[in-house]
Amino acid sequence: MSLSDGAFTAEQATAGRQAFRQVCAECHDTFEFRGSDFFFEWEGSTVGRFVRLVQETMPDDNPGTLPREQVVAITAYVLDLNGFPAGSVSLPEDDEILSGLLIEKPSGAPVPASAPTP
DSSP states (O other): OGGGGGGSSSHHHHHHHHIIIITTTTTTTGGGHHHHHHHHHHSSSHHHHHHHHHHHHTTTTTTSOOOOOHHHHHHHHHHHHHHOBBSOOOOOOOEEEEEEEEBEEEEEEOOSSSSSOO
């Protein structure tokens, strides 16, 4: 499994978008997790590392309290924001699998601009 193969579903990304708006948008804007800003920070790392960071440090006022399913859905949304394709299989919650998913710019697709989305 790789991100370019569609490692999350469109439904999962939609759920992640809703969760981002409810939980994250008070302190964060999508531009922090999109385009060149995202790839500067995360290219060459793994989805597992991203999930662990969010799981352990968010929300800022109560770290570590987000349900794992919600963190993984938010991660699917962030991947969607960055041009990774949705597929037919949900992004799993398993650390071993997530740690095997390398974050690299999607080939053949332009990297989205680091601009806010409505």
